[in-house]
Amino acid sequence: MTRIPERIKRLEETIAAACARAKREPADIRLVVVTKSAEIEQILEVVRLGYNHLGENRVQQLKKVSAQVAEFVEQHRDDPALPKEIHWHMIGHLQRNKVRQVLPVVSLIHSVDTLRLAEEINGSAAKLNLQPRVLLQVNTSHEPQKYGVPVGAATHLAEQIETLPYLKLIGLMTMAPLTRNKDVIRACFARARELYYEMRGEKIVGDQFTELSMGMSSDYEIAIEEGATILRIGSAIFA
Numbered sequence: 001m002t003r004i005p006e007r008i009k010r011l012e013e014t015i016a017a018a019c020a021r022a023k024r025e026p027a028d029i030r031l032v033v034v035t036k037s038a039e040i041e042q043i044l045e046v047v048r049l050g051y052n053h054l055g056e057n058r059v060q061q062l063k064k065v066s067a068q069v070a071e072f073v074e075q076h077r078d079d080p081a082l083p084k085e086i087h088w089h090m091i092g093h094l095q096r097n098k099v100r101q102v103l104p105v106v107s108l109i110h111s112v113d114t115l116r117l118a119e120e121i122n123g124s125a126a127k128l129n130l131q132p133r134v135l136l137q138v139n140t141s142h143e144p145q146k147y148g149v150p151v152g153a154a155t156h157l158a159e160q161i162e163t164l165p166y167l168k169l170i171g172l173m174t175m176a177p178l179t180r181n182k183d184v185i186r187a188c189f190a191r192a193r194e195l196y197y198e199m200r201g202e203k204i205v206g207d208q209f210t211e212l213s214m215g216m217s218s219d220y221e222i223a224i225e226e227g228a229t230i231l232r233i234g235s236a237i238f239a
């Protein structure tokens with residue numbers, strides 16, 4: 001007997017409570033179920049519950065699991081309870097030589113943090129005739145080993161990405177540091193939100209710039225309070 005339905009129910013309740021505190025609507029927040037630590041049976045169980053935004057942080061795993069899930073959905077086409085379409089999110093660091101493999105599979109890439117990577121995506125997308133949606137990953141924690149463009153360089157990079165015709169920049173992504181200090185976590189998320197509004201206000205980005213991907217199992221309530229529109233949650237569901 002699995003505890004996944006119970007865990008998801010509790011997660012949805014906690015999300016709703018955080019939304020109420022922040023005077024926000026749960027419908028305005030997208031839950032991306034991060035499957036990197038889950039077995040395929042567990043992933044299919046989540047899909048059977050109707051969740052169809054799934055995230056992986058490694059390319060090989062993304063390709064493998066997305067093919068397995070697609071096969072399952074195809075086999076159960078007549079089941080009205082199952083989602084018809086699965087949207088995959090690439091949430092981890094992306095190497096340029098993997099871009100071409102990822103593009104046909106993903107609905108959103110959360111981890112664009114250099115111009116060279118954005119240019120690679122643009123070039124591959126042109127050849128594949130795709131228009132991938134991407135987020136700019138920002139390093140709001142100032143941890144040197146972390147991926148993400150530094151906050152001070154983010155606006156300029158966004159301007160450059162906006163000139164690339166084949167990719168659509170639709171928002172920002174950030175990760176808070178691993179700490180129990182909620183003030184530190186909140187400061188990271190608040191910085192991302194401020195940057196997001198700055199970019200919109202200064203018209204560096206277009207009307208499609210609507211997403212703030214932040215919040216994981218340990219910090220999603222704070223992320224909701226600070227304006228997250230996409231949560232990336234794994235261990236709260238599967239661990």
Ligand SMILES: *Cc1c(COP(=O)(O)O)cnc(C)c1O
Nearest residue numbers: 034057091216217232233234235
């Ligand atoms: C693993 C991962 C998550 C989910 O983390 P949990 O703590 O399991 O919820 C979110 N975002 C990224 C980039 C990840 O690698």
